[in-house]
Amino acid sequence: MIKLSISGAQGRMGQAVLHLAAQDADVTIVEAIDRKKEVLDSGREIVTTHDGDADVLIDFTTPEAFRLRLAECVKHKTAFLSGTTGLSSKDFAALDKAAKTIPVMHAGNYSxxxxxxxxxxxxxxxxxxxxxxxxxxxxxxxxxxxxxxxxxxxxxxxxxxxxxxxxxxxxxxxxxxxxxxxxxxxxxxxxxxxxxxxxxxxxxxxxxxxxxxxxxAANRDTFAAGAIKAAKFLFSRKPGRYTVRDVLLEG
CATH class of the missing domain: 3.30.360.10 (Dihydrodipicolinate Reductase; domain 2)
Structure with missing residues (x-):
């Protein structure tokens, strides 16, 4: 079973990923990250940093949070998948650098x-x-x-x-x-x-x-489902920069 960390867990996309992942027998959520540490009514604990326990971190946040999570994933050797938009050329250069040590994927849309x-x-x-x-x-x-x-x-x-x-x-x-x-x-x-x-x-x-x-798109589920499928693809891959097209071609 693939262990997932969701960064931006309180956001609209994060919530959609959490919902679909809970119904997927191939993955389990081991970490939910957002800006404020708290315990939800569901009992799920929200943390503020990535501790390295996950196989793949899925990031739907802001450019600022993206930079923090990418650095943590490099530190802990966690595969990094991001759908955060509004990134700068320096952010994409950081992705390329990270790809030398961990598998990474970024897309503006995972559908x-x-x-x-x-x-x-x-x-x-x-x-x-x-x-x-x-x-x-x-x-x-x-x-x-x-x-x-x-x-x-x-x-x-x-x-x-x-x-x-x-x-x-x-x-x-x-x-x-x-x-x-x-x-x-x-x-x-x-x-x-x-x-x-x-x-x-x-x-x-x-x-x-x-x-x-x-x-x-009729709802966010199509994006969330694509992100989970891409995370499964990224799991156990060698370090490198991957695209959603790679997922599509694999079928």
């Missing part, structure tokens, strides 16, 4: 459907990459960062297929007299409202036709 969408976007770019490409995402009104990690995943998939630099291609919204659309740009538009779990569309607009590839 296998979104992973498939990224593959479809890459394929579409190889066929109709000369079309104008726009990415539109919508989330609930409590999401604190934009664009979403998933939108950035889709941007990277498109740019990798086209041989473009995501930092140069991305145009975050448009306002005022912007002039004609550039040939090597991908617009990214973030919508916020209501209780939307996550809608993502990639639009390929050509002359006389438009192709739209869309994924819509």
């Amino acid at each position: 296998l459907g979104v992973t498939l969408l990224c593959e479809l976007v890459a394929h579409a770019c190889r066929v109709v990459g000369h079309y104008d490409i726009e990415i539109v995402e919508m989330h609930h009104n409590r999401k604190v960062d934009a664009p979403s990690g998933t939108a950035n995943m889709l941007l990277k998939s498109a740019c990798d297929a086209l041989g473009w630099d995501p930092a140069k291609a991305a145009v975050h919204g448009r306002q005022g007299h912007t002039g004609p659309r550039g040939q090597k740009e991908i617009g990214i538009h973030a919508l916020r409202g209501g209780d939307v779990f996550g809608d993502h569309s990639v639009i390929f607009a050509g002359q006389g036709e438009r192709i739209e590839l869309t994924h819509k």
Whole structure:
């Protein structure tokens, strides 16, 4: 049985992972981490640091907490899986460094459907990459960062297929007299409202036709289930940087 630690256990994603993990015979929760140490009505104890007992730590927190948990996982040789968004280039460099000693995985979205969408976007770019490409995402009104990690995943998939630099291609919204659309740009538009779990569309607009590839999540369970599946994949792997695509290809 795989021992899991959940960081961000009091958050929406953490709660979803805890709920699904409790129904999975292949895993057991040995640690629940959040900002405040307490004992819940259910009897589960919330701690504030990782003690090294788990096989895999699943992190859905903030960039600040992400950095603390990653350092603790390196110290205790615990596999590290994160879905935290809003990370900096230094954070990704820290992941690469950690991957030399422990297995790590980071994704803006652990839904296998979104992973498939990224593959479809890459394929579409190889066929109709000369079309104008726009990415539109919508989330609930409590999401604190934009664009979403998933939108950035889709941007990277498109740019990798086209041989473009995501930092140069991305145009975050448009306002005022912007002039004609550039040939090597991908617009990214973030919508916020209501209780939307996550809608993502990639639009390929050509002359006389438009192709739209869309994924819509009905609840957080699809993300939580994907994270647990990815944790099972990461368990007992050699040190290295892994992706959700690796999980998808393994089946």
